[in-house]
Amino acid sequence: MAASPLETVLTRDRLLVAASLAGLCLVSWLFLVHLALQMEAMDGMAGRMMGMDVEDALSARLAAAMGPAAAALADAAVNFTLVTLMWAVMMVGMMLPSAAPTILLFAALERKRAAEGRIGGRTAAFVAGYLAIWSVFSIVAAAAQTVLAHAGLVSMHLAATSTMLAGAIFIAAGLYELTPLKDRCLTHCRSPIEWLPRHIRPGRLGALRMGVEHGAYCVGCCWVLMLLLFVGGVMNLIWVAALAAIVLVQKLLPGGPILSRFTGAALVACGFALLAVPLLPV
Template identity: 75%
Template sequence: MAARMMGMPVGDAASTMLGAALSPGAAALADATVNFFLVALMWVVMMVGMMMPSAAPTILLFSALERKRTATDRIASFVAGYFAIWSAFSIAAAAAQTVLSHTGLISMQMATTSAVLGGTVFIAAGLFEFTPLKERCLVHCRSPLEWIPRHMRPGQLGAFRMGVEHGAYCVGCCWALMLLLFVGGVMNLIWVAFLATIVLVQKVLPGGVTLARFAGVVLVVCGIALLARPLIFA
C-alpha cells in the first residue's frame, strides 16, 4: 500500500496481464478498489489491536458466565459481533481517509497536512468527552457485570447480537478519539498505542468519567494550540 501511494510499481505478472485486459477506466477502478480494500483492512486490524485490551474484561466476564450457565461455546460469536461493528466503523474511516487523500489533506504518513483540520478534530474530540452520549457509553463499557446478565440472549445468533450491541456502545464511546488518528498519523504506531492507552485507562481505572473529562480538557487545549500555531509563526 505504501508503494502504491508513492507511485512505485507493485504489480506482478498476473496484475500486469489483468491491467492489459481491462480498459483504462476499468483498470483505474480496479486499482482504486484494491487500494480501498487495503486501507479498510488496515483499519480493521488496527481497531482489533487498539480495542482488544479494553474489551478483554467484558469478553472474559462473558466467557466466565457462559461456562457456568451452558456447555455451548458462544464466546467466538460474541467477539465476532463486537468486532463486526468496529469493522463497519473501519470501512467508514477508510472512506474518510480516501476522501482526505484525494483532497490533499492527508500526507504520505496518513496524517493531516492542515493545522486547521487537525486543531478542529482535537477540539471536537475534546468537547465530545463532556457529552451525555460519551458518559452513557463509557458507563456501559465500565459496567459489564450489570449489562450482560440483563441482556443475555440464547444461541449463537444471540451471542453475536450481544457482541454487536456492546460494540455499538464501545464505538459510541471511542469514535471521536479514533478520529485523532488522522491528526497524529494512522501509521504512527506510537500515536496508535497512546490512543489505545487512553481508551484502556478510561474503561478500566477508577473514575473513568472524570478521566475522560480531563482528557477532554487536554484535547481542547491541544486543539487551540494547533490552531494558533500558524498565526504565531506567520
C-alpha cells in the same frame, strides 16, 4: 482435594479464551508493525499501503485485460480493501485489550450455562459481534481516509497536512469527551457485570447480537478519539499505542470518567493552540 473433571475442563476453557484474545491482539500489533515498516520503506512513493510492486504489476495486467478505466476502478477497489483491512486490524489491536474483561466475563457466564447443559460456542459468537461492528467502523474510517487523501488533506504517512484540520479534529474529539453520549457509552463499557445479565439473549445468534450491541457502545465511546489518528499519523505506532492506552485507562481503571473529562479539556486546548499557530507572527 483433586479438581473434578468438570472443573478441569472449565479451567482449560478459561485459559483458552484468554490465550486466544492475547494471541489475536499480538497478531494485530505485529501486522501493524509490518505495515509501518513497509510505509517507511516506501517513503518516496505516495498513495500505497502495501505490496507496491505487486500492485503495479496487477494494475498493468488489469489495464491490458480490462481497459484503463475498468483497471483504475479495480485498482481503487483493491486499495480501499487494503486500507479497510488496515483499519480493521488496528481496531482489534487498540480495542481488544479494553474489551477483554467483558469478553472474559461473558465466557465465565457461559461456562456456568454450559455446566447446566446449555448451548455452547456462544463466546465465539459474542466476539464475532465485536469484530463485526469494528469492521463497520473500519469501512467508514477507510472511506474518510480515502476522501482526505484525494483532497490532499493527509500526507502519505496519513497525518493531517493542515494545522487548521488538525486543530478542528482535536477540538471535536475534546468536545465529544464532554458529551452525555460519551458518558453513556463509557458507563456501559465500564459496567459489563450489570449490562450482560440484563441483555442476555438465547442461542448463538443472540450472543452475536449481544456482541454487536456492546461493541457499538465500545465504538461510541472511542470513535472520535480514533479520528486523532489523522493528526498524529495512522501508521504512527507510538501515537496508536498512546490512544489505545487512553482507551484502556478510561474503560478499566478507577477514575476513568474523570480522566475522560481531563482528556476532553486537554484536547480542546490543544486544538485551539493549533488553530492559533497560523495567526502567530513569523
